[in-house]
Amino acid sequence: MDEYAIGVLTNIGLFSFVALSAWLLLVAGELSFGQQAFFGVGAYAAGIGTAMLGWPLPLAALAAMALGAAAAALVGLPTLRLRGLYFTMATLAAAEMLRILFELFHWQIALGDERIGPDGTQGFRGIRWMLERGIEPLDFLAMVWILLIGVMVIFLRVENSRLGATLRALGHDPELARSAGIDVDRLKLGVVAAGGALAALGGALFAHHNTYIEPRNFDIMLGVHSLAYGLIGGLGTAFGPLLGVVLDIGVLEATRSLQGYRMIVFGGLVAVLLVFRPRGLLDERVVHWIRSRA
Amino acid sequence: MLELKAVSRHFGGVRAVDGLDLTVNEGEIVGLIGPNGSGKSTTVNLIAGLFPLTAGEIVFRKQPLRDVPVHGRLKLGIARTFQSIRLFGQLSVWQNLWVAQNSPEDRSRRGFFARWLGGQTQVREEIAQLLEFSALGHKQNELAANLSFGEQRRLELARALAARPKLLLLDEPAAGMNAEEIGQLRQRIVDLRAKGITVVLIEHVMELVMGVTDRIAVLNFGQKIAEGTPAQVQSDPAVKKAYLGGS
Amino acid sequence: MRFLLLICVFLTTSAAAQRVDANLDCKYTGKDFIYDCVIRLSRGGEPLSGAQLSVGADMPSMPMAHSIKPVKARSGKKPGEYAARLDLEMPGEWTVKLRLAGPVRDLLIVHYNFTESGTAPRK
Structure with missing residues (x-):
């Protein structure tokens, strides 16, 4: 495999984590424009873990996930009381606040003849854990996809469980869900925290793939795309957001067939789908139809 | 079992429910009737906890409900249906019943992980019974949104029963049904009483209310204007006035 | 087996090595938006020749989605110099990623503003 193919497949994998986290919230009935912030929290936390504190990556990634979950729960606690669009706006505002905090975040330590650590808008360079261990891009790609497959196995398992059905139920009609005895507030908080952890895992891997991160990596564009992937791919199955990522990164970006017009095509695609298939290509009906055939 | 003490709910200047005792x-099977806008559905929503009381108190089995959230009231044993049918349309019939199994019995019988992540086999029997009771067995894998009107009404009732209620609030369950379906519904309500479930029935279809209830309360403008057996209520002059010539 | 080795590698902690420095000088070719670049690599102040170098670039916003296909750099005229032609989606700020293979393995990140007059390091 050539370097570019490895790069594209790695990017598809990395993007899938944050797309899945936005999708999880969508299924539970919440539109979040803020998942990029937890991706960022994960990237910074894991970067600090390996590059500054000398932790192994698995430990740093776990810490990043815990921090991502905590940050998401902290944002969710006051904002989940808001309904619909207000929650969406609150997630966007919270994500921008976090990004500005990254810009203000300076903490560097001397390692050898270098100063390592987050340096505000100058970014955080030297997250070289992979390079120092001679881990090749292809090995890293394998790690990303093994983790992603692990996450997908969990998602598909949950999908077939009562928990999965309950999440869809509260996404469909939270008031009815309450009346049916579901503790909607607690469940949503759990969903938000799980989404935060998942986005943070993606961020942790991204930081180590790139070796360098900066606040602008985690701006609203990432959030909009993550959300759009779920809406394009469909809410009926966890394969939906992956399909969205593959369509955008894998087809539009990698083939370069549309060059600079890609964003226009992407925006148009989202608009058309929202009109004709508001719950995406693989929506609940399609998934139900496929299952009843199988 | 259930006591409403001087319960009021005002929406702005509108007194939807005004000093109701019940x-x-x-x-028992208790009927709640009255002209449109008399506060029947609001009363059900207050018992179910959908909005807070303006004044008064509701007590269920000696427990005041003021601070019990909506989902908590179901756990105490109060289940309901909605006037306009509400189902989880993107879930199958079977899943609609599955997600509604939130009674304390179901909670204590299975562990946390078994209840949320366990497979469908452990509850197959119980859900099969619910499906049989509501004559939906042949539609169990259909999406709820694809059901006919009558089937959706039956599924709503089955969903409420999946929570093993002690008190069931039925908000116009016969609306839009034909005579045959109403007859079947009547039989189901009688069966529920035989199972020990107490029922509060809001209904416009008089033959159903008069035929199945032990006692009826009549509301008008949020106040109770009459209460008694079906025969007593039918001959009450205040009721006749409210229904026929009433301002 | 390879995978088990990898897991062992994943659980170890790090050691420092001497870093490679890089800088970049690009000329706009006049064609949309192709740049001819000269990359200079050095280690400990000495020019670093003979590296297998590939050059890619990301945009700071959404680096996972806006990246260009990495190109292999040729050896340049002077020691430590390499030449590569970059075909960017648009002018503006890019994060240039220099991946070194062969005897020296590394990934270097440098930031440049690409304009119609050439490149300048990001402030």
């Missing part, structure tokens, strides 16, 4: 005893 008692429901264990094992």
Whole structure:
């Protein structure tokens, strides 16, 4: 495999984590424009873990996930009381606040003849854990996809469980869900925290793939795309957001067939789908139809 | 079993429910009737906890409900249906019943992980019974949104029963049904009483209310204007006035 | 087996090595938006020749989605110099990623503003 193919497949994998986290919230009935912030929290936390504190990556990634979950729960606690669009706006505002905090975040330590650590808008360079261990891009790609497959196995398992059905139920009609005895507030908080952890895992891997991160990596564009992937791919199955990522990164970006017009095509695609298939290509009906055939 | 003490709910200047007293005893089927806008559905929503009381108190089995959230009231044993049918349309019939199994019995019988992540086999029997009771067995894998009107009404009732209620609030369950379906519904309500479930029935279809209830309360402008057996209520002059010539 | 080795590698902690420095000088070719670049690599102040170098670039916003296909750099005229032609989606700020293979393995990140007059390091 050539370097570019490895790069594209790695990017598809990395993007899938944050797309899945936005999708999880969508299924539970919440539109979040803020998942990029937890991706960022994960990237910074894991970067600090390996590059500054000398932790192994698995430990740093776990810490990043815990921090991502905590940050998401902290944002969710006051904002989940808001309904619909207000929650969406609150997630966007919270994500921008976090990004500005990254810009203000300076903490560097001397390692050898270098100063390592987050340096505000100058970014955080030297997250070289992979390079120092001679881990090749292809090995890293394998790690990303093994983790992603692990996450997908969990998602598909949950999908077939009562928990999965309950999440869809509260996404469909939270008031009815309450009346049916579901503790909607607690469940949503759990969903938000799980989404935060998942986005943070993606961020942790991204930081180590790139070796360098900066606040602008985690701006609203990432959030909009993550959300759009779920809406394009469909809410009926966890394969939906992956399909969205593959369509955008894998087809539009990698083939370069549309060059600079890609964003226009992407925006148009989202608009058309929202009109004709508001719950995406693989929506609940399609998934139900496929299952009843199988 | 259920006691409403001087319960009021005002929406701005509108007194949807105004100083209502009502008692429901264990094992009874109580009818709640009245003209449109008389506060019947609001009363159900207050008992179910959808909005807070403006004044008064509701007590269920000696427990005041003021601070019990909506989902908590179901756990105490109060289940309901909605006037306009509400189902989880993107879930199958079977899943609609599955997600509604939130009774304390179901909680204590299975562990946390088994209840949320366990497979469908452990509850197959119980859900099969619910499906049989509501004659939906042949539609169990259909999406709820694809059901016919009558089937959706039956599924709503089955969903409420999946929570093993002690008190069931039925908000116009016969609306839009034909005579045959109403007859079947009537039989189901009688069967529920035999199972020990107390029922509060809001209904416009008089033959159903008069035929199945032990006692009826009549509301008008949020106040109770009459209460008694079906025969007593039918001959009450205040009721006749409210229904026929009333301002 | 390879995978088990990898897991062992994943659980170890790090050691420092001497870093490679890089800088970049690009000329706009006049064609949309192709740049001819000269990359200079050095280690400990000495020019670093003979590296297998590939050059890619990301945009700071959404680096996972806006990246260009990495190109292999040729050896340049002077020691430590390499030449590569970059075909960017648009002018503006890019994060240039220099991946070194062969005897020296590394990934270097440098930031440049690409304009119609050439490149300048990001402030």
